[in-house]
Amino acid sequence: MNAQAYDLIVIGSGPAGQKGAICAAKLRKRVAVIDRRLMIGGVCVHTGTIPSKSVREAIFQLTGLAVRAFYGSNYRGNGEISIQDLSFRVNSIISRETEVIRAQLRRNNIGIYQGTAHFLDPHTIEVNGDGDKTTLHGENVLIACGTRPARSSDIPFDGKRILDTDEFTFATTLPREVIVVGAGVVGLEYASFMAAVGSEVTLIDQRPIILDFVDREIVDALAYHLRQMGTTFRLGEKVTRVGIDEQRDRVFAELESGKKVQGDMLLYAVGRQANGDQLQLEAAGLAADARGKIRVNENYQTAVPHIYAAGDVIGFPALASTSMEQGRLASSRMFGAPSEHMPELFPYGIYTIPEISMVGQTEEKLTAAKVPYEVGISKYIELAKSMMLGDETGMLKMLFDRNTRKLLGVHILGQRATEIIHIGQAVLAHGGSIEYFRDTVFNYPTLAEAYKVAALDGLNKL
Ligand SMILES: Cc1cc2nc3c(=O)[nH]c(=O)nc-3n(C[C@H](O)[C@H](O)[C@H](O)COP(=O)(O)OP(=O)(O)OC[C@H]3O[C@@H](n4cnc5c(N)ncnc54)[C@H](O)[C@@H]3O)c2cc1C
Secondary structure: OOOEEEEEEEEOOOHHHHHHHHHHHHOOOOEEEEEOOOOOOHHHHHOOHHHHHHHHHHHHHHOOHHHHHHHOOOOOOOOOOOHHHHHHHHHHHHHHHHHHHHHHHHHOOOEEEEOEEEEEEOOEEEEEOOOOEEEEEEEEEEEOOOEEEOOOOOOOOOOOOEEEHHHHOOOOOOOOEEEEEOOOHHHHHHHHHHHHOOOEEEEEEOOOOOOOOOOHHHHHHHHHHHHHOOEEEEEOOOEEEEEEEOOOOEEEEEEOOOOEEEEOEEEEOOOEEEHHHHOOHHHHOOOOOOOOOOOOOOOOEOOOOOEEEOHHHHOOOOOHHHHHHHHHHHHHHHOOOOOOOOOOOOOEEEOOOOOEEEEEOOHHHHHHOOOOEEEEEEEHHHOHHHHHHOOOOEEEEEEEEOOOOEEEEEEEEEOOHHHHHHHHHHHHHOOOEOHHHHHOOOOOOOOOHHHHHHHHHHHHOO
């Protein structure tokens, strides 16, 4: 067999694959990246992070949501917005991002192979493109093949009225009434987007509470805003049957409790299945678990020493932000380059409308650990900047140790939460105290001022 030989073959060009490949190329290794046709950039660029966040930005601007504090809650920016308004923006961002990534890979002399990869043996990978097959030999392999939406065979997906989250990006109409099954991060984000464009949303989850890893006060505030925008929560409810009433052209979901929910569209958002089960791993001496995930050690190395895995295919935390870092670290370790450890402290961004971000401990965890903490709060409504931005929804909450005044956690709901969280993250990472915010001069007016207001509030409680 005449296989093209590389020091590293990367399966998947999402955040983990890209950064792993570029890191190896910078170490002067010969690198190839394989991905399916039209998928350069991964789920992240084509159906996950980038499209969903682009839809969010478009909705925020086009609906006038950002400035409703000035013009009232009924204000609609450009009048009715259409799916064409949204898809135009999303598609142009996807094409640009894809080009940026392709150019980065080319600039680093990384071979790009389009097709579906599987192992023939531990060092040999076959790529099935459009009608042709290529065989590649890799001294090392990085599996960064990500995930796909988890589907249930009981749900009659048709890609139009009953969709998974990948298909939703390509929906052709905005529903008037939508049922969202699954109130995890992705389900909540899409539910809030549709509520923001005026759809009536029914959100169903069999778990009795949403976002159990997030501060309860922040989650309660999010739920309040979603209800205000027309969302009905059906929590602790199990879906037993989904179908289409063809005569009325309606989708329905029957619940175990006997309720029946109806809408024009149903979005099934109940998690992701990792793609490790599609690589013929047994030919490489490996196996994926029942959810398609691949087990690695602290160096991102699988049970076969020259095969590494990173990104969503290894499971938690399954974020684009952490996947990039994992890919880079995997390549560094593979080629013996000096590398740090994956930071334990990283922020979560939940891009609902309004958005949430958090870093560090929650009140619930500190209470369980019997840490004597205090809370400092700043409400966005008190900030000059949020008034100017036209959206006063939100709060910033800091948790700190009552005795040492060390910062323990930051929780934010509201505009630009995912940006300003990094201020708190930096102070936390350096073991700083809440007094830092009291004693520091911030730009004014800014949303960052919320840190100072919250610090003063917290210190006043001591
Ligand atoms: C709707 C949604 C919103 C999200 N929002 C955010 C967010 O706001 N912030 C955030 O940090 N994260 C977000 N995520 C998560 C983020 O998208 C993932 O964590 C990230 O994309 C994982 O990167 P990855 O490198 O593991 O691979 P992926 O991006 O999943 O890419 C994997 C690639 O591997 C390819 N592949 C798979 N199998 C094969 C094969 N056999 N042969 C060839 N190629 C193959 C696939 O085609 C794909 O292109 C979101 C996810 C979703 C679904």
